[in-house]
Amino acid sequence: MATPTGPPVSCPKAAVARALLLGWVLVQVAGATGTTDVIVAYNLTWKSTNFKTILEWEPKPINYVYTVQISPRLGDWKNKCFHTTDTECDVTDEIMRNVKETYVARVLSYPADTVLTAQEPPFTNSPPFTPYLDTNLGQPVIQSFEQVGTKLNVTVEAARTLVRVNGTFLRLRDVFGKDLNYTLYYWRASSTGKNCSSSLERWCLRSSSSSSSCLCLCTSAGRSGQGPVGRRTRPS
Incomplete structure (x- = not known):
């Protein structure tokens, strides 16, 4: 029986397998090489x-x-601000889902020309954040004030938040209820002393009619068990 001559015929399946293996190796090398050029994020605030x-x-x-990921304490990670060169990320829409939940975020670092790999990139975790307890309360706005006899009635504007229920944006009072406290500060323009009266949304201050026009007013908001947050506001 004659022995066949000529060039050997390669197996198509073996060639495909070798090509796939080579591609996988190149991807891993590219990923490993890239991670040495990145810096891990720090000062997460x-x-x-x-x-x-x-x-x-x-x-x-x-x-x-960078890519930012955020998660409830016992939840799954969700990508935010994917492959960004910024150093900030707005996560308001995520924390609005439950303002009493505690969230953790992490910032992952990738080479600019990164490809998808199975290797986890370097990252830094944020401190935990509970919106209901940790968000700062903005300075309340004095909506109006009017003197009636020896009383000065002051009304504070109810600030809106980005928290929504059934498509409606809630006010601070809607979110915090009785946990929200307003404080009104007042003092004479020529005086260095300062008195304080605390209530919810309306105050009555006793003063003589001759000195009422010299009062300076400011308000601040705080939660039960926490100090007030706000800056002075002088009415015109």
């Missing part, structure tokens, strides 16, 4: 006022990008 919440960090990236 929550900035939140009336539930508008932004996560900030450092440094500004060069030749790499």
